[in-house]
Amino acid sequence: MSDGPGDRTRRRDDVTDVELVGGVEQRELYLLDHDPAWADQYAAHEARIRAALDDRAVAIEHIGSTSVPGLAAKPIIDVLVTVPDITAEEDYLEPLLAAGYLLRVREPGHRLVRTEQRDVHVHLLEPDDVAAHDYLLLRDHLRRDPDDRDLYEATKRELMTREWADMNAYADAKTTVIEAIKSRARSHPGGRRP
Template sequence: MTTVEIVGGPEALEITLHDYDPRWPDVFVEHRNRIREALAPSVVEIEHIGSTSVPGLAAKPIVDIVVAVDDITAEEDYLEPLIAVGYELRVREPGHRLVRTPARDVHVHLYERGAAAIDEYLLLRDHLRRDADDCALYERTKRSLLTRRWDDMNDYADAKTDVITAVKERARAARTE
């Protein structure tokens, strides 16, 4: 049985999409530097992921970052330093932790180095950056989901799964061409 701890419980929120903001990469760089400094001397991999990492794509104004750490179970090595520089723990589950800013405008996903989830995030990001048709499809899907009320961000994310899976299948196929 998989145990997922959502710190603070489900949160009702209004999901809005914003046109692409060219400041999002700068927000990523600011947080990448903060994370790198907090976790020094450990060498961690830090990548900008999610819709805010795709130029031109409308997105929720939340910058998503993925960080690869050596041992996800050694929370003292990364969680305590991140909390000390202002992030808050939101999700703890096997193989994954999520911390975020108090303003909820930056989400930092932590995985163990080599985790398949990291490759999946990067596969989607890189494909959407290259493929205008799939990028447009993904944006249309997100816009259509805005017509519904979401009691929790996780439910909204789950509703995009079929489209994301199809896009990633095309991305894998494009790699072999």
């Protein structure tokens, strides 16, 4: 059975629908200036995830705005965990749930667990998934390019002045500027997809 990134053999077919566990949630959205403590929070969760998954995680990375020094962010730590087979949930999902994370999203190629406090989001993808590459591409570019970092922050601050039904609507509204930044990042040496 081959049905995804890299046409790999999977244990089973992946899900075909989006399951948002708990339904749509409206949350207060706000930005904080970059807090160096976010790196420590990430490190604590990286250790927790490593303890839960052992060698079942291909890689664990701090992503999102909290991973970019100097960038204002929602105080939510985003973690990227790549796993060999997204359909083999028994290998990674069960251990993460046992470690205290809660399932929030199950969708084709992607799972998301989070803390009960909703202050940490763990994105699970396969290593050759374009989304995994793009998370790292955006993070690395924003770390080295102050103009795009400022553009991204200004965009987020402007979007914070609006009302949003949920965080997904806010995230979708950032898509145009994120795609433009990623396009510039791809033109930078080392920015091309593997």
